[in-house]
Amino acid sequence: MKEKTITVYFIRHGLTFQNLCREYQGSIQNNDILPESAMLIRQREQRGAVPAIKTLWVSPLKRARSTAELYFPGKEYELVPELQEREFGQWDGMTHAELLNNALYREFIDSFGRITPPDGEPFDVFSARMRVILERIEQFAQAEQDQFPLALVFHGGPILHLTDRIVPENEPYWRYYTLGAGGLKLELALNPIRAVSVEEIFNDDIPVERTPFYLDFKKSS
Secondary structure, X not given: OOOOOEEEEEEEOOOOHHHHOOXXXXXXXXXXXXXXXXXXXXXXXXXXXXXXXOEEEEOOOHHHHHHXXXXXXXXXXXXXXXXXXXXXXXXXXXXXXXXXXXXXXHHHHHOOOOOOOOOOOOHHXXXXXXXXXXXXXXXXXXXXXXXXXXXXEEOHHHHHHHHHHHOOOOOOOOOOOOOOOOEEEEEEEXXXXXXXXXXXXXXXXXXXXXXXXXXXXXXXX
């Protein structure tokens, strides 16, 4: 007998100028998305590439709200504080290249983020609120299964952490690094919550990160 599942979409916000600069961008930075990313989202929505959903949860940060409103125009949504990006403290606004000589940062990378950035959000605090998201999905599925598919519009760090938790390591989308405005469709089983199938969405066009606009960008000093 086939296991009963729920459909959940993880969608990352569109790219901001800070993303274009390859900078860390945590929960304190509240930037909007680039016009180029907004245009890509509108094109996807207009050609019918956006999945039909019944429920929408969104990070309160502006980049996520703008993305949700473009992908799902007129759709009511719930702001979920736990969906916010991790705060990177003193590393906010810095790039991977700028931080590579920092021993603590190298530990952060090697440990999959289990080191706390200076003045940033501790890993155990971040991990606990990611656990809250999964618990909320489970509780919602038990109470309102007819309100699925559910879409979450949020951030790359949380998507990376959640896929690490619920997608098997032998699957290609384990620890998924999401492109701007990209995402996944997940079929989730419950008790415990876990992904039984995963597929990429919005993969029939050219994302901003693969255009000359992004690849050739050089930040002025």
